[in-house]
Amino acid sequence: MNPLDGKIRSGQAAHARQPLPAVLGMDLAGTIEALGEGVSGWLPGDEVYAMATGIGGAQGSLAQFAVVDARLLAHKPGNLSMRETAGLPLVLITAWEGLVDRARVRAGQKVLIHGGAGGVGHVAVQIARAFGAEVFATGSAGQQAIIESFGATFIDYRKSSVEDYVAEHTGGEGFDIVYDTVGGETLDASFKAARVYEGHVVSCLGWGQHSLAPLSFRAATYSGVFTLLPLLTGKGGEHHGQILRDAAKLIEAGKLKPLLDPRQFTLQTAEAAHELLAGGAAQGRLVIEI
Structure with missing residues (x-):
C-alpha cells in the first residue's frame, strides 16, 4: 500500500481520482495466469512485480486477479517472497x-x-x-x-x-x-x-x-519526479518495467531490500491497514496478502 491509495480513497488526490466503483492498489506481485492477444516475452506461471494498476482508470491490485500492461512488468527477484516484493514497485x-x-x-x-x-x-x-x-x-x-x-x-x-x-x-x-x-x-x-x-x-x-x-x-x-505519468498518460511504461528489471539485479545481489511493517493483512482486513496508514503509525511498508 502507498499513501496515495489512502488519498484516492478519501478523495484528496484529484490528479489520481478513480471512477467508481473503484478497486484500489497500485503495486502488485503475483503469478501470470493468462496472456492477452499479441503479448510476447511472458509465460503463464511467471512470477512478476509491477506498479501497474489502481490509477488512470485501471482497476487496482486489491483483488484476486488484475489486468496489467505487460510493458510495466518485471520478473520477481528470486530471493524475495511475494509479500516482500509487493512492497517495492x-x-x-x-x-x-x-x-x-x-x-x-x-x-x-x-x-x-x-x-x-x-x-x-x-x-x-x-x-x-x-x-x-x-x-x-x-x-x-x-x-x-x-x-x-x-x-x-x-x-x-x-x-x-x-x-x-x-x-x-x-x-x-x-x-x-x-x-x-x-x-x-x-x-x-x-x-x-x-x-x-x-x-x-x-x-x-x-x-x-x-x-x-x-x-x-x-x-x-x-x-x-512524478512516478505516475506512465499510468496517467500511457507513455513511458517500458522504462518503468526496465527500472524494475535493473533493480532486481541489485536485489538479487543483496544490495536492496524492503522495510516491511511486521503486521500482516488480508483482503478482509485491508480496512485496518488503510487506517494504520492514514494514522501515520506504519513501521515500514504495508502489504495486503490475497
Missing part, C-alpha cells in the same frame, strides 16, 4: 528515477536523502550506496537505527540546521545530490544544501510554491 521506481535517471548518481558522490526511513527514502539510501555513493539521511531520533541499518549516516533534522550538517559532512561545500522525499519546508532546505555548480536537488513532492533563489545562487540543478 512504486517506492523503488520513484527512488530510481530521482537518483539514477535524473541525478545520475555515481561512486564518490555525497548524497543526502531527506526522510531516509520512509518508503521512498529507505530505498533511495540503498540505491545510492549500491552505486558507490557516500550516503547521509535525515530523520527523527526514533528512526536512527533504521537509517543506520541501511548504511547511511544519520542526521537528526530536529537538532541540526542545514548549515550545521552541511558544514559537518561536506566541509561547507554542499552535497552532490539531495533527494527530498518529504516536501514543503524540506524542499526549501534542500536548495540550501546543494553543492555549488554541481549540486542536483531532486524531489518527488515538489508540489508547493517555493523560491528557487537559494538554488539559483548556487548555479545548481533541480529535477522533479
